[in-house]
Amino acid sequence: MTTRRQLLAASGLALAGCATRPGRARLGHVVVVGGGFGGATAARYLKLWGGESVDVTLVERHAAFVSCPMSNLVIAGRGEMAGITHGYDGLARQGVKRVQGEVIALDPAARTLALADGRRLAWDRLILAPGIGFMTDGVPGLAAALDSGRAVHAWQAGAQTLLLRRQLQALPDGGVVLMSIPKAPYRCPPGPYERACLIAAYLRQVKPRAKLLVLDANPEVQSKKALFERAFADAHAGVLEYRPNAELQQVLPDGTARFEFEDVRA
Ligand SMILES: Cc1cc2nc3c(=O)[nH]c(=O)nc-3n(C[C@H](O)[C@H](O)[C@H](O)COP(=O)(O)OP(=O)(O)OC[C@H]3O[C@@H](n4cnc5c(N)ncnc54)[C@H](O)[C@@H]3O)c2cc1C
Incomplete structure (x- = not known):
């Protein structure tokens, strides 16, 4: 010690x-x-x-x-x-x-x-002890999407936290929320999965027809795997869909998120 x-x-x-x-x-x-x-x-x-x-x-x-x-x-x-x-x-x-x-x-x-x-x-x-910054270089179009408010990272608490909350409040019932998890290492390995569970719980309660699509660049859940997989399959089934091995490649000017095998508009 x-x-x-x-x-x-x-x-x-x-x-x-x-x-x-x-x-x-x-x-x-x-x-x-x-x-x-x-x-x-x-x-x-x-x-x-x-x-x-x-x-x-x-x-x-x-x-x-x-x-x-x-x-x-x-x-x-x-x-x-x-x-x-x-x-x-x-x-x-x-x-x-x-x-x-x-x-x-x-x-x-x-x-x-x-x-x-x-x-x-x-x-x-x-x-x-300045912490870490949010790196957008690897994903063309991401910086512009963040600047315009189309995409929110909420990975540094403050203004981004409120922005994401307001976007969720404004989401129509039946709308789709896309969460993209970057390749590890990133700040706080369980953070995205915990956030996914809380957003899914909010949607289930307030906008029951809405969906949360979690596309993870990693091959599997990066932390507390059994716990989160159980939560995704049980508590959040029907609201949260989790897909591994899906890395964000680009964000197009209209907000479409481009992954290796699909484009997603959320
Ligand atoms: C969603 C989420 C959930 C998390 N959950 C947990 C958890 O449950 N448990 C856990 O242990 N960790 C958790 N973390 C991780 C934790 O928040 C970070 O590890 C921690 O904040 C890092 O602390 P830090 O002091 O290094 O940096 P920060 O908390 O980022 O602080 C850095 C500070 O430096 C200031 N600063 C930077 N540059 C300058 C400058 N040039 N001039 C003046 N000031 C400057 C910034 O304003 C900031 O206040 C979570 C993170 C996220 C995003």
């Missing part, structure tokens, strides 16, 4: 005794970029364990954090955005300073970073 001492050592810091011991060495200024699960947790525990010997600043572009894992509840109409949105006041109460802004450049030699609004921030140690 990793101890807190090993964790701090691995992050380039060293504990100089416990937080209350006088005469403790200064650990300097640690800047954490990204206020998601990773960055916020790092900032919290550095300050908690480092106490007065460390200054911790969290840089995050958004004013609040929207939880990705809980976003499926909102998409399926079982929760509201307010319930999955969390401010950073708790970190501030623990002594973590916060800067809201977009980091656009790092200068490791000068140990500074630049923000989009022109501010610069100096650091002794830097933790980068």
Whole structure:
């Protein structure tokens, strides 16, 4: 098991005794970029364990954090955005300073970073926790479909979460929802299957003639296989149709999704 001492050592810091011991060495200024699960947790525990010997600043572009894992509840109409949105006041109460802004450049030699609004921030140690981006390069037409709102990924919680929820609400009873799962590895292996189940449950309840078509680029369910296969076959039979080995190749300008063996208009 990793101890807190090993964790701090691995992050380039060293504990100089416990937080209350006088005469403790200064650990300097640690800047954490990204206020998601990773960055916020790092900032919290550095300050908690480092106490007065460390200054911790969290840089995050958004004013609040929207939880990705809980976003499926909102998409399926079982929760509201307010319930999955969390401010950073708790970190501030623990002594973590916060800067809201977009980091656009790092200068490791000068140990500074630049923000989009022109501010610069100096650091002794830097933790980068910006998460991952959504890659559209491999699928021609996908970026344009996302820009126009025809397609929604909802893979970063926030505006996309609401957009997908509204599209589901606007879906006519009898309409078809298409979900395309990319080849692994991708963020959160069970995420798409969990989302499929929640959307199917919503459709069954609110739009019983609608269908959810899940086309998976992978040869089989990527996580908790037996559980999801049972849910697809039992709880969601008739609403959810799952097809493996179906990789999205292209999105046409009219919104048609092109797979290797078929075109789907949802
Ligand atoms: C639908 C779904 C369900 C999931 N369910 C689960 C689950 O049940 N359990 C689980 O453990 N995980 C789950 N995950 C995965 C989990 O959400 C991620 O692993 C986690 O969010 C990663 O945390 P992170 O801090 O690395 O990145 P993020 O949470 O993406 O946070 C990165 C932060 O950095 C900020 N940032 C990025 N670039 C900059 C910049 N240049 N300047 C300033 N700020 C910046 C972003 O605004 C963001 O707030 C799920 C994911 C999805 C999409």
